[in-house]
Amino acid sequence: MSPSLPIDSLKDTFLTQLKSHHLVVEAETGSGKSTRLPVWAAEHGRVLVVEPRRVACTALAEYVAQLRGDRLGQGVGYAIRFDNRFNAQSNIVFVTPGVALRWLSEDQLAAFDTVIIDEFHERRWDTDLLLALLKQKQTHRLVATSATMDSRRLAQYLGAERLQATGRNYTVEVSHLASDSRNMPDVRGVEKKVAEAILPLHQQHQDILVFLPGRKEIAQCAAQLKQVFAAAIAAQQIDVIALHASVSDAERHRALTESDKQRIILATNVAETSLTIPGVTLIIDSGLERRTHQRNGRTVLGLHAISAASAEQRKGRAGRISAGHCIRLYGKAAPMERLTPPELQREELVEPMLAAASCGSRLEDLSFADPVPEKSLAQAQDKLLQMQAIDSSGQITAHGQLLYPLPIDTLFAHLITAMPDKASREAMVDLAAGLSVYQRIWQMPGGEESREKLAQWEPHHCDAMALIKLLRGSVPEWLTIDRDVLAEARQLSQQMRDALALPDLDVASAVRREAWLSAVMRAVPELVYVRRQKRRQALGNGFGEVSIGRDSRFPEQAEAAVVFDQFALPGKGVKQNLVLATCMAPVPFSLLNELDFGEAQLGEAEVTEAGCQVAHHRVYAGRVIETRWQAPQGASALEALVDMVLDGLLVDGLAAQIRADIHQWNLYLALGRYQAEVCTRTPEPVEVRTWLQAQLEALGVESAEDLALFSAEDFPFEGIPEWERADFDTEFPYQVVLTDLTLNIEYQVAGKRVLAIYAGGNRKADPKRWELPRWQGWKIRYRKASRTIDIK
Structure with a gap:
């Protein structure tokens, strides 16, 4: 029999209200809402439980199945990317939001009666969208749970009844380690601060949970703690465990299962909600998280202070079994946000808009708990129209229906479907899989000998080809590889290959690199960048700029690249971003010219013994990518002749003469000296180039040889009356x-x-x-x- 939990007091009210109302359940962390509500709702039919994180999704399914005495995958199941354990008789199925949206697009979730959206306060775009779509359709009973969200406002939005339960069983003492009460969270030296906070208190507590912003800080902190507690670790007294979205199942079980050792669990905010970590009585909160936000029209990933609501969530992980202690590594009066802003206000909206269209709705027509930025909506619409994923009325196209089910970024899905042949499609599938996993698959070697081996192994200095080779099984011993990440990338590639009826990964078609990259460049021209002439680390595409990422192999002699992946960081200025190109494929200028990139521009002209020659440039993103010299012809010939006259190469003295004449005429007009009775020209300003071109046209001049027959005296400009000109030139x-x-x-x-x-x-x-x-x-x-x- 399961232990009594604070949420249990709501059972009768919940079951009664669920028959006729949507519900919003507000309950603090530890109340039991994530495990009890699905079981109760199942009394009224089949239940879909939407959990924002994969780790929580599988862990909760296992726990609820255990509580009910079921075998996982029978009465209680789950479905996440790459893994599902449920059947048609499972009356409780835990899923991630992406899976729920895909099922909604396929059959409107017809197999389910109740949809529970857990931890809605995290405000992910996919949970916000799912709730908005289900609210519009009114085909399911909806339950939204939250620990910190303004539940009254959410209940009004849904037209729902509001239920509340208290959750914490024991008090949690809070202390702050900061030199000033207004000090904000700071990542600098965070691993030392954590060790200093734990060292004097660890013997007074059971397990310890440390909240850190990301894998990098977790690794640094783990190294520091293993050094500080080396003797206790060696004596099997302390276990340091990482917990984040990409840990193995074995690591996750170590974090979620009580042990004879004292556990120090280093977690991202994956441990902030849903997951129950038994035995924790001490929390160390860095006050930091990595969060996306919009900056100058681009979604960037930045280090942020958490909201006050998140701080309460983290505090709530202690005090489950006895009185707890939460140490915050920032000031008591630090000016934190009240709630974390919703992702729909922080990120680009291409994926949400395509997902909404796939479910038969226009994103801009949906009602959300918080308004969606108009500018972001317009940008997303433009991108999807360019991809031909939606039509002008916002409805999904046949092409868009092909893109949406692919479990990757919309841009990669578009590129895959745009490839003209099987080999290129396979190459794009494998690269997309390699770039869609949560972490880099390989690390750039540091030693000169290893880098030389890398150049021999992949001679094009192409990040994209290196990734494809790794996915296809060519893994050199001397290259540092994350095997778990590589395994997930291969799994994702195989999933897409199966969906697109392509050969298995182990019998992949050989990549025809130039043909593949040409197809990519045709499909999405804005992926093509050229180096800046003076700042060699920077490349532009006419719309934006990227800098070569530290881990890219882009060679010094290369001048252009297809940039498949970018990583944006906030810059120092209000509207600046530092955008790093992290996956580059070098391409020659000749390929850009062959594909008709850039615009034709006339350049300098010169007169040689061979005659008059004009430079014809092709210019892309400010760089000349091709120059051809040829004799002037047609309309361009006249422009070239005008240039050469104004540069002083043809008709000696004419350029200086007409510039002076026309300058003085325009000044004469500006000073109000014009007299209609004595001036033969209309009182209008004149532009030198336009006037000269008109004169050459009137004279029928077509070549430098024709111009050689004329002198400067043959091009009089009738402006200021002759008798007035000398005095005017003296005065002005x-x-x-x-x-x-x-x-x-x-x-x-x-x-x-x-x-x-x-x-x-x-x-x-x-x-x-x-x-x-x-x-x-x-x-x-x-x-x-x-x-x-x-x-x-």
Whole structure:
């Protein structure tokens, strides 16, 4: 018989209300809501329990099956990616949100009567979306549970009854280790702070649970504790255990099962809710988590202080069996957020929008507990339209229906389905699998000898090809590999191969690298980046910029790459991100040209013994990726001839003449000197290039040879009347020549300002006022290089 739990007081009310109402159950951690409510709801029909984390999903299914005396997979089962244990008779099935959404898209969850969404306060996008879809459809009885969410507001949103239960059986003392009461959580030296917090207290407690932001900090902390408690560990008295989403089943069981040893469990916020860790009486809370958020239009992963609600959740993991103690490594008055913001407000919405469309709804039409940003909705719609995954009305297309079931990022799903042949599709499947697991499969070797071996093993210096080779079984002994992560990537690849009727991984088709990358570049051109000319670590694609990641093998001599994976970190500025390219495939400029990347631009022209030649550039993301020299032809010939005249290469003296004439005419107009009775030209400003091109067209000039027949005198500009021009040039000169100093003059008529710009000469001193024209009533400034001064 299971022990009594605080939630038990709600059983009769829960069963009565569930017959006719949706329910919101608010109960603190440890109340038993995750294990009792599914069993009670099963009295009214088949129950789907949605758990936000895989570890909790399987652990809760095992525990509930044990409580009911069932064999796991019979009356109680679960379904997560790669693993399911349930049958048609299972009346309680625990699933992750992704599985629930997929089943909803397939058969509207017709086999279930009640859907329980557990730990709704975590505010994942998939649980928010699932609840919104089920609220719209009104086909199931809904139960949402939360430890910290504002349950009154959630009940109003669902039109539900609200039930509350208290959960903690014993008091938990809270203390703070911070030099100032307002100190926020800080990751620096966190492993030492944890050891210092545990050392004086560990003998007074049973098991200890430490909350850390990620695997990196868990590894560092484990190393520190194993050093501090080396003797106790050797004597089998203390066990240091990691608990995060990617631990093995054996590690998870060690963390969730009581032991003769004192356990120090180092966990991410996977242990914050749902999971019951018996024996814990001491909590060490770093106050940190890794969380996604929107920054400058991109979802980035950053280190954040947890919310006050999460801090209460973490505290609640102690005090289950006796009085507990929670030590927070930050100040008592630290200004924490009240609740963690929902993912739908923090992340890109491409996947949620496609998931909603797959379930027959438009994301923008759904009612959510909190509003979804309009800008994020528009960006997601644009991306899915470009992929042709939705149509203009927001409905899912046949292509979108192919993308959605693939258990990977929408972009990778699109790339897989866009591949034109089997070999390229297999390559894309394997790469997508390698990039979709939770951790890097391999580490860049540090030694020069190992790097040389790596270059021989994969000679293209291509991160993508290295991943594909690893998935297909080529694993060098000298390369550091995470075998568990590699096994999951292979499992994911095989799952997609089965779904797409492709050959098994162990008989994969050979990769035709250039054909595959060409297909990728055609399908998603924005994945193609070229190096910046001056900042060699940076690459651009015309829309954004990435920096070469530390673990990428992109070679120094390469100039362009397909960037398959990026990792965005917050930069120092308000709108800056540091975006690292973590999986790159070098491609030559010739391939970009072959696929018609970039835009044609006319470049410089030159006259040689062979005649007039014009540079025809192809420019992509600010880089010239191809240059061809050829004789001017057609419309481009006229533009090239104009360029050469203005550069002084053709018709000696014409460029200086027309620039001066037109500058003075435009100034004449700006000063209000125009007189209709004496001026032959209409009072409109003139642009030098436009005027000259019109003159060449009127004269029928088509080549440099034609222009050789003309001189500057053949291109008169009729502007300021001839009898007035000399006096005007004296009053408002276009250029001033002094001893050892030549100045170009600009006039700002509206502000009556003259800017004299250094154009040449050996004089080091600034010009004097008495040397310059009178310019009565005008303010005069002198500029040389970046220095500008007033002349008085």
